[in-house]
Structures are given as structure tokens and as C-alpha cells.
Amino acid sequence: MASVEIVTIGTEILLGHLVDTNSVHIAHALADHGVDVYANHSVGDNAGRLAAMLEDVLERADGAVTTGGLGPTVDDLTKDAVARAVRKQLVLHEPSLRAIEERFKQFGRPMTDNNRRQAYLPEGCIVMDNPHGTAPGFIALRDDGKFVACMPGVPREMKPMLAERLLPWLVQRFALRDAIYTKTLHTVGIGESTLDSKVEDLFRTLENPKIAMLAHGGRVDVKIMAKARSREEADAMIEPVAAELRKRIGSGYYGDDDTTLSAAIVRRLAERGLTLATAESCTGGAIADAIVEAPGASAAFRGAIVAYANDVKIALLNVPERTLEATGAVSEETAVAMARGARDRLGADVVIATTGIAGPLGGTQDKPVGLVWFGLAFGDGEIETRRLTFPGDRADIRERATIAALGLIWRRIERDVQAPLGVQAQTGVP
């Protein structure tokens, strides 16, 4: 078992002008490899304070993992502090100098003394090359075996260096055997307690792999965690549990790990040759925006009519004026009319319509802030409706409504996976 503390270097991060996302990423990755993370620290670009902090860290833990402080203007003081903490000199590292020279030649830019100084590193350190930037990372070693591993602060430089250089070194150095490997199953449209009742026995009995649930904003994730010696071994343990979970969850399950809900919808629509359109009032284009976020959206997405003003609902979505007068813009009838109008105008197989009260003003006893009516058209069938009320402020309500709309789309198309459609011929471009 190895123990580590994480140190984020940079005045901008210390004072909160830049948000640190690295330390959480590193903490997760280390924990997954069975490394004990004792603490995180954030310190400004100040050599004295950094050196003192590193000395303290090495008193408590086997090593420090740092990010940041390797840019051309500040890396002198970072490396100076690290060298002091491990009691080594800074010496020229020839291969790093050549790599930096090579990079500057490629880009045709002149090299400064500052750039050259980036090749000075603590004596005897292990260099971690940086194919995504100029500053190499390194692992500085103290004679008693303690270490300080320094990586750049830019996440797209740090992440591959961590995965491909630092973690393998730690695994070997500390003979780490079991790491924790995870797979996350994403669900939408199922309440946490409903999901819990479906998987409660697994939650209670499984030990390796074990499962955990994490709810966030209308979606619930089920995380499967296996302790194993390799990704392959872990996958062999995880996959049967994942298959059982998917079966139990049913149509609320939409994908694993990095899959987004909109990407899952776009892929499934494209697979089935279906098209999608939206008719939005309170969500104001957010559903369309979420769909277009997925690369390849053009295979399935036709477009949207955002009808914020009532007369636009009438003119572009054919909502009857008498419906608006009799039931109001936020009503089941209006949601149905909007979905039908968008189906006619945009000629899509699947249409979702939203109309609601996002606040802060406009709520009444009968129609409180947070109330949203959804209308869902599938093929040329009847329009289905749903009434939901969301908590929170304007931003929360709109975000929840957008996720709920995507969830309704997803569950509707999943429900019909086995059923024959036969609708494409009857819908078309207006």
C-alpha cells in the first residue's frame, strides 16, 4: 500500500481564479489503483512555501503528486522547491532539451532561455515525456525512497502522463496488485427509490464487484466496482453483474460510462431510421441544443420550433387560439397541439413538446412555478402527455425539464424496439 498527497501549484488556483479539476481526477485514479490519498493541497507560485509543504508531505506520506507550476515563467521556482525537498541539484537533462528544441523547430518559433531552462531537472529523476506540450513531467527521488512526481497543470497534458507514465511506475514501485476498476450504467426516468427496489438484493449481497447508486438531476447512475489485478480480470467480474442490472432496469438504461443521453438517443434513432424534432416553450431550445451536442446528430435530428410567444405557438405550431384561451399556454391541450403542430411542420417520426412555468414569476395555485406539460408524438399515433413538477430555481427547472424530455424520448423509442413501426411512409417533409 502506498500513500500519497496531492499538491496543486499555482496562485490562480489558490485564489480561485482558475478552477482545479486535476486533483479530483488524480485522487480517483490513485484510489482506483489502491493508493491511499491522505490529503490535497493547493499552494501559490512561491518556492519557499512549496518546498516547506513538500517536506511536510514527505514526513507523512510516501510521496507527493503535484500538478501545475511547470509553465515557462514559473517552473524555475517549482523545480527549485522540488529539488530542495528531495535534496538534489538541478541538472541539464539532454533528451528533454533535444525534445524541446525539436518542438520549437517544428512550429518554426524561436526558442528562449526560459524554454531551455525547462530541460533542467532534479538529479537522478525519472523523466515523464509530454507528447502534448513542451514541459516534461518528472519523478524526483529522495535517497530515503520518498518521491515527488510533478506533472503539468493543463488537463489534456496531465491526464495521459498520469495514465501512461505515473500510474504504471507506482504500480511497479509499490507492487500494487489489486486496483479498483469501475463501470457505470446510466439510467433516466426512474426514481432513485424505484431503482433501489429493483437492485436492492444485489446492493446488499455483492462484495466484489459491489454496486453503488448516484443520483444527479433526474438521472441515476449505477456504479459497479471490481477489485482486480487487471482491467480484463475486472471486466470478467463486472460484465455478468452489468447484464443482470441492464435486464432489471429495463428501458430506463441508456448507456455505459462516457455515453451521454443525447448521444444514445441519436444513435438509436439513426439505427432505426427514425427522425426527431422538438417544439419548445419553457425549455427554450435546450432539448434541441442537447441533441445537437451529440456528434452525428444530423442523421436523426430535423429541427425545432421554439414558440415562446403565444402568437408564435398559433402561427408556427397551429395551436388553436381557443385552446390557449380556454386552457392557457401551460396545459395538456397546448402540449398536445404543439406536438401535433411540430409533427406536421417538421415531419419527424418522434416529437417532444414542452410548455411550463420556469419562474421566478408566473406561478399560480393551480399552476405553480416548476409545472411542465410534455407532449410526445410517436409515428402518427395519439399524442402521449406527461405532467411533471420540478423543484428549484429557473435554471434548475429548465435543466430538469430538458432531461425529463430526453428521458421521455429515450423510453418511448426503447419501448417500441420490438414493435413494428410502419410509420415512416405516413410522415414526411411538409
Next chain:
Amino acid sequence: MASVEIVTIGTEILLGHLVDTNSVHIAHALADHGVDVYANHSVGDNAGRLAAMLEDVLERADGAVTTGGLGPTVDDLTKDAVARAVRKQLVLHEPSLRAIEERFKQFGRPMTDNNRRQAYLPEGCIVMDNPHGTAPGFIALRDDGKFVACMPGVPREMKPMLAERLLPWLVQRFALRDAIYTKTLHTVGIGESTLDSKVEDLFRTLENPKIAMLAHGGRVDVKIMAKARSREEADAMIEPVAAELRKRIGSGYYGDDDTTLSAAIVRRLAERGLTLATAESCTGGAIADAIVEAPGASAAFRGAIVAYANDVKIALLNVPERTLEATGAVSEETAVAMARGARDRLGADVVIATTGIAGPLGGTQDKPVGLVWFGLAFGDGEIETRRLTFPGDRADIRERATIAALGLIWRRIERDVQAPLGVQAQTGVP
């Protein structure tokens, strides 16, 4: 001058399962009061490690400010660690016990021994009451004058305690006189270097207040920072500089501090009795969504047509088929036709149209990924166009394009602030 380090307590935060927003808030507040923040730390619920960390902090700084670790299940070990670090005993604090008893009586819940233990505090500490929760905060004092101030981790409990209890105590204790007060001016559509050239002399010569620039995603903020004894004194120093900056920046300036670009647009449109609509392809509804995000958007926003498929551009925006064939969907001609079509269909005074290539696929030599054409209609005048190319991935490009579109709208309506419009009569509902 006082120096402080911030310590966030809690395993959930250390491992990144909960996001820490407290330390940035505290760092800002302390810095604004002239307290030097040396470092931030995050540590799990572990009394030994916390005590060792606090001892180290008190070696370097005048005090530690902690959040978290005061909930009923973990506060024993937190207070234990703090007591060790300041070398005091935990003793019963009668007023805190009575306050806790009172609270439980109010809510009609039974009190447990755990709740009662919350009233044990380091001997001689200063109690900071917590009107928003059960756990009081406290400032524990070591005989040499160093201190550990402990606050709850729940932000809505911590923030008032910091503002109303801890900061006034620090001001008195360390005879802090000058705090730093800031005002931020937001701009859009002006490059960092252009803005720099407009304010460079102020940047160089001003000392109190001084100014700084911060660029993020297509917008540049100018921050004015004054060192003063009160907000009033600071405002008197800041306001003349702000007025000069607003004059120099011109129509790119859209608001101060918490003002968002979409809120500024909605307010200005409503003031002038103008309406807005959008016609979106690559932005996919994101501009409309941003506008609707602003409370009160219904006063100015009519709606949007998201025409992602080409035949929707033809059917709903009257883009001539021959335009699409001759110049392609991503072209100046299409952007113009989209803006004109949306003006006709949605009857708005101001219309923005976007068509571009967000990637990852679809780019060519002439029309690379990142290219976006904008069309802007104002009143019944000629459609203005703009061609911009954005770096980054699909999400970056779409976000930049959305901000650029909002910037074009803002600068266009600002440009016409003095000019008579006389257009409302000529546009209307289709």
C-alpha cells in the same frame, strides 16, 4: 497583515465525491479583507491526520480556517483534532447546549447523545452561533495567539458565519484596515488585445484602484480592484475608473458583476420595445436557450426556428433551394436567407441566424470545422453578415458560436441606441 491557510475536512470531498466550493469562497473573502492566504488543504475524516495538518499550518501561518467535519457523526474527531492542535481540553459549552436543546424542541425531534456532544468545544474558544443549523462554529485559541477557526461545511451555514462572525473577528484581532473591493465590467465581441490597447495606459499607471483583464470563451472581463476601508470608500474610488472604462470600451460593454449577457440583452430589448428571434443550424437552439435563461425573457423573445436539416431550412425559413445547391448550407447566402426567413416567420425586430460546421466531421479545405456564418437582421434593414472561425472541439465551437451570436445582437442594439428606429410598424406577426 494576517496569514491563514484553509482546511477542508471530509473524506467525500477529499475523494472528489462532493465538490468543494467553500474554499474558493473563503479565499476570496479573506483576500478581500487583506488576509494573506498561503494554501488550501483537503483532508479526510481522520483525527490523527487532521491534528498533524493543523499543527503544520500553525507553524507557517497565524491561523487555520476549516470547513466541514462538524456533522453529528464526525464532529467528535474534528474537535478532538482541533483541541490537540491548540493544546486545550474539550469542555461543555452551556449556551450551545441550550441552543441545541431549543432547536430540537422547536422541531419536536428527540435529542441524542451525539447531538449533546456537539456542545463540547475546546476550552476558552470563541463560539460562532449558527442560526441556519445545529452545529455551532468556534475559534479555538492557542496560548501563543495562533488560532483554528472551524465552520460547518454546508455553504448556506458557512457563508453567513464567515461574513458575520469570523471576518469581523479577524478584522479586529489583526487590526485589518484596508480590504480589497472589486467591480467587474463584462465585455463581449472585443478581442483581448484590442481591449488591452484601449486601456493599456490605465493598466500601466493605476495603482489604487488597479485593473486586470480576464479572458474566457469569447468574453473579456475588466476587473477594478480598490484597497479601501469600506465598500463606500472603495466605490467612490472605483466609479470614476469604471465610467472611464465604459466610455473607452464602447458598445462591447454589457454589464457589471453578476449581469449575464443574455439578461443584458433581454433588458435592453424590453426597454426599447424590441423583440428578438433566432434561426439556428449549428448552434441548434443554444442561442434561444441562453436568452430564455434570463428571467423575464418573455418580454422580448418571440421564439426560434432550429433548422438542422436542409429541407427544414427550405420549408420553415424559405431558404431558396438554389441557394443551398449553389453555395451550400454553410455560406453567407444561406445565413442571409435564414435571417430573412425567420424575420418573416417570427416577426421580430432583431433576428440572428447561424450556420456552420461544428465537427468532428464535415470540414473541407474551404469550409473547415469551426467555420460559422452569422446573419443579423435589424428592423427591416439589410441583413448584416459575419464569418468567424472557432478553435476547439464540437462543444467548444458551439459554445463560442453562441456567445459570438449574443455578442453580435448586443453590439447591434447598442449601436442603435441613439438612432431612431421606426421599424416596429413595419414588422409584425406573420
